[in-house]
Amino acid sequence: MVVVGGGECGARAAFALREAGWSGPLTLVGAEAVPPYERPPLSKSLMTEPHASAPTTICDTEMLRAAGIDFAAGIAATDIDRDHHEVVLADGQRIAYQRLLVATGATSRRLPLPGAAVDGVYCLRSHSDALALRDRLRPGARIGVIGGGFIGLELAASATVRGCTVTVIELAAQLMSRGATAHIATLVTARHEQAGVDVRCGTGVVRLERRDEEMLLELTTGEALVCDAVVVGIGAVPETSLAQKAGLAVDNGVRVDTRLTTSDPDVFAAGDCCSWPHPLYDGRRIRLESWRNAQDQGGAAARNMLGADEPFTTVPWFWSDQYDLTLQIAGLPDTATTEVVRRRPDGVEIRFGLGPDGRLLSASAVGTTNAVAQDIRLAELLIARRATPSPATLADPTAGLKALLRQWPH
Amino acid sequence: MPEWIAACAVADVDPEDVIPFRYDGVDYAIYRSPQNEFFATAGHCTHERMLLCDGLVMDHTIECPKHNGRFDYTTGKAAGAPVLVDLKTFRVKVEDGTVYLGIG
Numbered sequence: 001m002v003v004v005g006g007g008e009c010g011a012r013a014a015f016a017l018r019e020a021g022w023s024g025p026l027t028l029v030g031a032e033a034v035p036p037y038e039r040p041p042l043s044k045s046l047m048t049e050p051h052a053s054a055p056t057t058i059c060d061t062e063m064l065r066a067a068g069i070d071f072a073a074g075i076a077a078t079d080i081d082r083d084h085h086e087v088v089l090a091d092g093q094r095i096a097y098q099r100l101l102v103a104t105g106a107t108s109r110r111l112p113l114p115g116a117a118v119d120g121v122y123c124l125r126s127h128s129d130a131l132a133l134r135d136r137l138r139p140g141a142r143i144g145v146i147g148g149g150f151i152g153l154e155l156a157a158s159a160t161v162r163g164c165t166v167t168v169i170e171l172a173a174q175l176m177s178r179g180a181t182a183h184i185a186t187l188v189t190a191r192h193e194q195a196g197v198d199v200r201c202g203t204g205v206v207r208l209e210r211r212d213e214e215m216l217l218e219l220t221t222g223e224a225l226v227c228d229a230v231v232v233g234i235g236a237v238p239e240t241s242l243a244q245k246a247g248l249a250v251d252n253g254v255r256v257d258t259r260l261t262t263s264d265p266d267v268f269a270a271g272d273c274c275s276w277p278h279p280l281y282d283g284r285r286i287r288l289e290s291w292r293n294a295q296d297q298g299g300a301a302a303r304n305m306l307g308a309d310e311p312f313t314t315v316p317w318f319w320s321d322q323y324d325l326t327l328q329i330a331g332l333p334d335t336a337t338t339e340v341v342r343r344r345p346d347g348v349e350i351r352f353g354l355g356p357d358g359r360l361l362s363a364s365a366v367g368t369t370n371a372v373a374q375d376i377r378l379a380e381l382l383i384a385r386r387a388t389p390s391p392a393t394l395a396d397p398t399a400g401l402k403a404l405l406r407q408w409p410h
Numbered sequence: 411m412p413e414w415i416a417a418c419a420v421a422d423v424d425p426e427d428v429i430p431f432r433y434d435g436v437d438y439a440i441y442r443s444p445q446n447e448f449f450a451t452a453g454h455c456t457h458e459r460m461l462l463c464d465g466l467v468m469d470h471t472i473e474c475p476k477h478n479g480r481f482d483y484t485t486g487k488a489a490g491a492p493v494l495v496d497l498k499t500f501r502v503k504v505e506d507g508t509v510y511l512g513i514g
Binding site: 019038056058213270291292297319369370373374378402 | 426458460463464465466469473476477478490492
């Protein structure tokens with residue numbers, strides 16, 4: 001068994017292969033030279049705690065060794081020789097596989113603008129990206145964040161906490177337009193503005209220019225913004241080059257079926273790099289950039305590589321931390337046709353999304369620290385069970401969601 | 411023998427739920443199972459030190475509110491990724507409607 005990709009998905013898959021009983025050779029190929037680590041803290045705690053420099057590891061080399069996982073670190077896989085069932089590494093090594101998992105993740109989308117590749121323009125994907133950026137988040141520094149999605153806003157919050165002056169530039173009319181509902185976007189925008197962030201929606205960047213130690217951003221409004229550093233957080237693109245080169249089907253990511261099998265039955269794909277038809281959403285083909293999805297798909301792919309016949313039906317789930325706020329989203333809000341609001345006595349609003357058939361398809365909320373966790377988790381379980389709760393019950397804050405869940409047993 | 415600390419009243423915890431308890435600067439979580447038995451564990455998840463009392467209790471499982479790390483709160487056993495380290499458990503006794511936590 002070979003796993004290409006040493007991130008959350010690949011690492012969890014490697015361990016899951018052992019947990020599922022695979023005792024033969026197992027190689028994990030990671031392009032980064034360090035053991036697998038968690039990426040969520042990169043935009044959050046790593047930015048705000050300037051003395052903590054080590055990544056939050058998923059496992060260390062000792063745990064990998066104890067599990068009998070051969071970890072090829074700091075070496076990229078360059079080819080999949082499907083005829084010979086071998087993965088070719090950058091150093092010429094060939095590793096034979098019976099079954100292969102492609103867990104190559106995603107890379108930051110680059111700004112297609114002149115001046116975007118100069119010093120002073122940062123992206124965030126890896127631990128080393130994070131350390132380079134953190135070095136620029138000094139008190140008083142002027143930071144321009146291009147892109148008002150999860151990553152851009154988490155970085156805007158972290159930079160503000162560090163004492164920087166932050167401007168967020170978002171092309172769409174609202175923040176997080178791709179991942180969150182309008183209600184959440186409004187609350188989060190207000191929190192950023194309260195913290196002193198200059199939020200500019202409906203605004204694009206025309207040109208970037210480096211002038212000595214400063215960056216000049218020319219905006220679509222005609223204004224020029226002077227920054228000490230610029231962060232680009234305009235999404236990610238699935239890393240499909242290896243799969244594409246090997247002739248595997250690609251469709252907004254490596255194309256897999258519900259068992260996470262690619263167009264080659266001996267090659268699987270999981271995590272940010274793949275798209276699959278989600279059984280809970282009428283087989284709609286989706287690709288997620290999500291920590292939990294990477295983890296869960298890694299585990300499911302591992303079991304299927306060993307012959308299990310497990311469709312991947314896990315409900316999509318996201319979270320983001322900004323200041324003292326946590327937002328959580330379960331399901332796919334953009335598939336819902338009706339919104340039902342539950343107004344809790346503590347001021348938190350849970351927004352449920354229902355389909356035309358009355359099925360619960362999504363739930364989202366914002367609250368301080370973990371105030372929304374229980375309700376969103378229960379909603380996630382209801383979504384997984386294809387529950388059709390009545391809008392009146394969902395809207396009633398005295399009707400516990402746990403009691404509701406008992407009406408839709410497994 | 412442990413030192414027994416009065417933590418809460420039986421009625422303070424709903425069946426299949428959890429409440430926080432802090433003593434001497436240390437956070438604990440007190441659970442009441444669907445069968446009305448009481449249990450106690452360390453207050454924080456072993457993954458990223460989140461307070462477990464904000465998490466969801468389902469049967470004998472507590473889920474961390476942040477990343478859904480799962481533990482059997484009756485034994486402290488971690489139920490797989492992302493939690494790899496078991497939760498410390500504490501003894502509990504119930505007398506005259508009061509739940510006592512055994513520490514030390």
